[in-house]
Amino acid sequence: NGKVALVTGAVRGIGLGIVAWLIAEGWQVVLADIDRKRGSKVAKALGSNAWFVGMDVAQENQVAMGVAEVLGQFGRLDALVCNAALADPYNSPLAELKLGHWNQVLGVNLTGPLLLAKHCSAYLQAHRGAMVNIASTRAHQSEPNSEAYAASKGGLLGLTHALAISLGPDVRVNAVSPGWIDSRSPGERQQAPLSARSHAQHPAGRVGMVEDVAALVAWLLSDRAGFVTGQEFIVDGGMTRKMIYLD
Numbered sequence: 067n068g069k070v071a072l073v074t075g076a077v078r079g080i081g082l083g084i085v086a087w088l089i090a091e092g093w094q095v096v097l098a099d100i101d102r103k104r105g106s107k108v109a110k111a112l113g114s115n116a117w118f119v120g121m122d123v124a125q126e127n128q129v130a131m132g133v134a135e136v137l138g139q140f141g142r143l144d145a146l147v148c149n150a151a152l153a154d155p156y157n158s159p160l161a162e163l164k165l166g167h168w169n170q171v172l173g174v175n176l177t178g179p180l181l182l183a184k185h186c187s188a189y190l191q192a193h194r195g196a197m198v199n200i201a202s203t204r205a206h207q208s209e210p211n212s213e214a215y216a217a218s219k220g221g222l223l224g225l226t227h228a229l230a231i232s233l234g235p236d237v238r239v240n241a242v243s244p245g246w247i248d249s250r251s252p253g254e255r256q257q258a259p260l261s262a263r264s265h266a267q268h269p270a271g272r273v274g275m276v277e278d279v280a281a282l283v284a285w286l287l288s289d290r291a292g293f294v295t296g297q298e299f300i301v302d303g304g305m306t307r308k309m310i311y312l313d
């Protein structure tokens with residue numbers, strides 16, 4: 067389709083799944099990630115419709131420079147997917163939680179998408195573009211010792227509707243909240259296959275795959291989703307709809 071998408075946290079896992087899906091749909095895709103070494107390799111392997119830009123999404127100067135590089139290279143930006151995160155949901159027990167850890171998680175997972183939106187907004191508005199933020203079902207439910215991650219993703223849902231209102235009608239902004247997605251590499255999956263119980267506990271009968279998230283992101287970025295903005299879409303095989311009583 068000739069359009070340009072910028073995906074953060076793009077060199078592995080769900081981000082890479084989104085990149086592959088968008089390239090298959092004809093997008094030119096910029097992979098943004100803090101992992102520069104892997105980034106150049108992955109982009110090269112994906113071919114001429116993939117381009118890598120290194121950035122720490124929590125650092126405004128790096129975001130500004132990276133977005134400027136993208137505009138210099140392509141001259142336009144049609145879509146932004148904020149997927150980069152410190153994705154390990156667990157922190158120390160509350161009494162030992164370091165403020166530095168809290169700030170780091172909030173910095174990458176919440177401030178990152180704000181900075182990307184800030185520096186991309188004019189270009190997205192120019193092309194009536196769209197933005198998708200990757201949140202988590204942990205914005206709604208928790209296990210013990212996950213305060214920083216849960217708060218960052220809850221904040222991201224608030225940021226999503228705030229941006230939808232500020233950037234509308236030119237830019238649509240939505241969030242996708244994955245549940246358990248097996249985003250490991252094929253090698254890792256082969257080494258430690260998931261149990262039948264892990265799959266069966268899901269109302270949909272299985273753990274999620276990166277393609278489950280990527281398909282929805284691609285739809286939200288397309289004009290077919292033209293009347294959809296400010297929303298959250300949960301992709302969790304029904305887990306957050308399942309009532310659980312142990313006795």
Ligand code: NAD
Nearest residue numbers: 075079080099100122123149150151153202244246247249
């Ligand atoms: P992952 O850890 O495999 O990949 C995250 C990517 O983000 C990595 O490539 C990493 O280098 C990059 N990154 C980290 N910090 C960065 C920074 N400061 N600047 C730029 N890039 C940075 O994670 P994943 O499991 O693929 O998750 C992707 C997204 O989906 C995250 O937002 C995560 O919170 C969310 N999510 C994942 C699951 C799941 O089950 N995997 C569930 C719910 C939500």
